[in-house]
Amino acid sequence: MSGLPLVIEGGGASIHDRIQLDRPDIRKALTEHGAVLFRGFDVGGVEGLDQAVRELSGAPLTYSERSTPRSRISGNVYTSTDYPPQEEIFAHNENSYQAVWPLTLYFYCIEPPLTQGATPLSSTRAVYESIDRDIRAEFERRKWMIVRNYSDELGLPWSEAFNTEDRDEVNAYCARNGIETEWLDETRLRTRAVREPSHDHPVTGARVWFNHATFFHVSTLPEEIRLGLLEMCGEENLPNNTYYGDGEPIPDEVVEHLRSCYRAASTRFDYQRDDLLVVDNMLSTHAREPFTGPRRIAVAMAEPSNA
Ligand SMILES: [Fe+2]
Incomplete structure (x- = not known):
């Protein structure tokens, strides 16, 4: 490409x-x-x-x-x-964890x-083609799940994420969009959604790798942040994490392979x-270089x- x-x-x-x-x-x-x-x-x-x-x-x-x-x-x-500015933002397709x-x-x-700060791009057709066939087939069979935790202390407050102060509105939005809600207390909300890992492009029909399974997987975080977060809140309370669609963990080496496919397809200006x-x-995915x-x-x- x-x-x-x-x-x-x-x-x-x-x-x-x-x-x-x-x-x-x-x-x-x-x-x-x-x-x-x-x-x-x-x-x-x-x-x-x-x-x-x-x-x-x-x-x-x-x-x-x-x-x-x-x-x-x-x-x-x-x-x-x-x-x-010193952190990279890994390649992703905007809001690919949403129903729309x-x-x-x-x-x-x-x-x-002044230096770097590009928006590197990767072709999702190239990423799709370069992923190991077995790994791809497994995702297509099992799909992928995003688990998110909203709170005032860590990540985003649910009111900010959903642009409302009304819990009923959040529940209704989630029900409409295939998202399961679990209210842990007044301020803490956990959500789960199972999504497809790949799609056909609506205009060209090309099969594209289109998901946040890699971006939001805990192993994609920089090591210092990952270890700090895990110690502070434990895996189940991470602001974002991903699994196979049945809730089972995605092995780190699988996510490492996916990261390498995105990186191999990356171009910058x-x-x-x-x-x-x-x-x-x-x-195309987009990313952000440190700057x-x-x-x-x-x-x-x-x-x-x-x-
Ligand atoms: Fe983005």
Whole structure:
């Protein structure tokens, strides 16, 4: 899968004019390549990003069933995950643990980092093909389970994750979305959901590896954080962890193999100011390198999909 992302150079032209002229070709390029980088265009800041999302995808989505802290910049434009700069964020497909996810993601570089801080991409078609057949077949048979713990002390409070203070609303949302709830006390909620590990892309029909089984597995955490968390709360209370769909553990060496497949497929580029990266969330994973310097990336999501 070469050419991820496809780069389209603007030479200072308005991105909105370009979208108006070339929208069908841009959409086609996005599903062919999995990601398109608009470079050297006049985007028009965060308001221009919001407009570009509407022109290419339709209205940007609210960030629901959260797993990471983000701040709202304006409307449905958010900061990229507020997470310590020295930490890598491993490859993932946004919200692939949900019943419904955004099909298209937008990353807009307001201010580039000093060093690193790229959004590396991996083709989920390439990842799917490179996974050991037996390992893949086992996941496809057993599926995978995400277990999440919400609390005020660790991870996210449930009210923040679900954008409500009302427990009945959380219960209703979870029932609608195939999520089992277990209220441990007033402030602590544990949820479980069983999801498919792979899907057919809704436009191309390509089989893609699309799940958070690797990202949220405890072995993917940096060692110091992993050991600290396990000592503090024990495995069953981890903010996030993954299992096979029947609740049995996924062996560490299986997750290590999956990590190596994502890494082998990974490509990167250095951000420049005003870069607009558009990602097909089912065809490409995204990650975040550690970085130094300021790095301000605005993020928007669009096109709810459930394949
Ligand atoms: Fe993400």
